[in-house]
Structures are given as C-alpha cells and as structure tokens.
Amino acid sequence: MPALGLGTWKSAPGEVGPAVREAVRLGYRHFDCAAIYGNEAEVGAALAASIAAGEVQRADLWITSKLWNDCHREAAVVPALQRTLADLRLEYLDLYLVHWPVAQREGIPMPSGADDFVSLEELPLAETWRGMEAAHGAGLCRHIGVSNFSSTKLATLAAGAHIAPELNQVELHPFLQQDALLSWCREHGVAVTAYSPLGSPDRSASLKAHDEPELLGDPRVGAIAARVGATPAQVLLAWALARGTAVIPKSVDPGRLAQNLAAAELVLGAQDLRELQSLELARRYVTGAFWTVEGGPYTLANLWDE
Ligand code: A2P
Numbered sequence: 001m002p003a004l005g006l007g008t009w010k011s012a013p014g015e016v017g018p019a020v021r022e023a024v025r026l027g028y029r030h031f032d033c034a035a036i037y038g039n040e041a042e043v044g045a046a047l048a049a050s051i052a053a054g055e056v057q058r059a060d061l062w063i064t065s066k067l068w069n070d071c072h073r074e075a076a077v078v079p080a081l082q083r084t085l086a087d088l089r090l091e092y093l094d095l096y097l098v099h100w101p102v103a104q105r106e107g108i109p110m111p112s113g114a115d116d117f118v119s120l121e122e123l124p125l126a127e128t129w130r131g132m133e134a135a136h137g138a139g140l141c142r143h144i145g146v147s148n149f150s151s152t153k154l155a156t157l158a159a160g161a162h163i164a165p166e167l168n169q170v171e172l173h174p175f176l177q178q179d180a181l182l183s184w185c186r187e188h189g190v191a192v193t194a195y196s197p198l199g200s201p202d203r204s205a206s207l208k209a210h211d212e213p214e215l216l217g218d219p220r221v222g223a224i225a226a227r228v229g230a231t232p233a234q235v236l237l238a239w240a241l242a243r244g245t246a247v248i249p250k251s252v253d254p255g256r257l258a259q260n261l262a263a264a265e266l267v268l269g270a271q272d273l274r275e276l277q278s279l280e281l282a283r284r285y286v287t288g289a290f291w292t293v294e295g296g297p298y299t300l301a302n303l304w305d306e
Pocket of ligand 1: 007195196197198199200201202216231233234248249250251252253256257259260
C-alpha cells in the first residue's frame, strides 16, 4: 500500500472527480473511499477516465473502501461491496474496511434515534467479519480490515477470525497520537492508516466543538515548518509517515494535492519529532458522539473502550 493516499471524505460533488484525476497525474496511487461519503460514483468515473487516458493502470492503484454501518449483517456485506465496486467501476478493491464498530438497522444509513441502532450483542462484529471474509474469499477485495477499532475490539475479532484484520484506520495527528493503540497494532502485525491528519478543518459545524484547538494553525507546528522549509500540512504528514503509518490527507485543490504528496520527501529531525510529540492532547476531532443517543446501545466509553 502506498503510504500516502488521497482522502475523499468531505470532497464535494463536482470537486472530487477533478481532484482524483489531478491526483493521478501528480502521482497519487492510493485512494481512500467509503460508501457513506456519497461520492464513489464520481471517484469511479474519474479513475476510469484516468485509466482510459493511459495515465495509470488498475494494477498500479490501491483503492480502499468501507462497509457502512447499516450493512453489518453477514449476508449484507457482499452486496454492499458489490454496490461500491459498481460505483467505483472496479472488479476488486485492494482493501475493504468495516467503517465503524457500530451497527444500524438495514436501510437506515443515518440514525435519527435509539431504535435505528443495533447493539453489538444483537449483531456481533464477528458476524460482520464473516461477511468480510466471504467477500475476500470471493475475490472482491484483496485485503480486509477495520476502522475506528480499539485494540480490545481488534483482539476479540482476531481471536475468532479465519483472516485476522490486516489494518486499522483511525484518527491520528499530534493532538491524538494513540501510542498504545499503535504499539498494539505493531506487535500484532496490524498496519495502521492515519485519518484526519490535518485536523479535518472542513468538517461540518455540527461535527465541531466550539473550543477546538486548530492543528494546521498551531504556532508550534508553524515554527517547525518554517525551520524545515515546509508547510504546516507537510510537517503533519511527514510526522505521520515517520511513525510508520499510512496517511490520507483530503484535498480538492491542485496546489495542495501537490504539496501534500511532496511531504513524502520531507524528513523531520529528532528535535522536530520530539516537539511534535509534546503536542499530545488526547483530543479527537471525530469524537463518535454522533453514535451516542439517549437510550441507544453506544456510549463513548464502549465505542473507544476508554
Ligand atoms: P482543500 O480540500 O480545499 O485543500 P483532513 O485530511 O485532516 O480531513 O483535512 C482536510 C482539510 O484540510 C480540507 O479542508 C482541505 O482543504 C485542507 N487541506 C488539505 N491540504 C492542505 C494543505 N496542504 N494546507 C492547508 N490545508 C489543506
């Protein structure tokens, strides 16, 4: 898997296609998608156009997508993946992830109350995983993994699995370093991808806290950037790569797409890394609070196992 990929969460219709085409031209080969982003058809059209134009071959691309929460029943996984493959115009994915350890009633993509959720007792992640293994067995995806999983949930899943989860995609940046989770994954051979590496400043207002610290605008990140002759975004991406994680910054701007890809060439020194390490706040931007409704089965404590 190429370590630096393009994120497509929040990439708007009309913008994501041109961004994907430009990214391919610039040299991006890893694209991170999800059914719930609502833009896989446009991503797929752009990838198909890039391939048809001879700019890239399918075999040189790494395409990840994710199973949404309302398709966690074993029998629902393969059909969900088939819809994603049709949208992306692909015959297989390189990586398919369980998007959240949260289950919703089938056909309810966005819950509006406690009744729209299904507890993990009623629909265990092990059942969803059997569907993921079936999708893998059918050749629809080359690798399978999870997203937003704690080490506790990963360990439980791996214990009962034929194919252990190969990757966990989680929020990671200097304000949320998750050292314990990273060590656990390293010890157990689970690769890690860092999402929202720039602090996800384009999240909708409803997903933002009023007192959020700003990662890209943090003066300490800015000072390191000035010192190493890079931009703050490049420093954040180089930090993620230096920790051995893959990283998937989102951009729809040609200049920032190029800037972010060039971060793979930036090598930070020990002092820079120490300073970034000192920024830890254990602060999630994507808190998961949207899964915790009055009377529902999910709480922040049982979601993150913290
Ligand atoms: P845009 O798409 O207009 O470039 P994350 O990857 O953490 O979710 O962050 C994505 C947000 O960061 C988007 O608002 C994106 O805007 C912005 N962004 C992406 N790359 C850069 C960059 N190099 N410098 C500043 N902002 C960036």
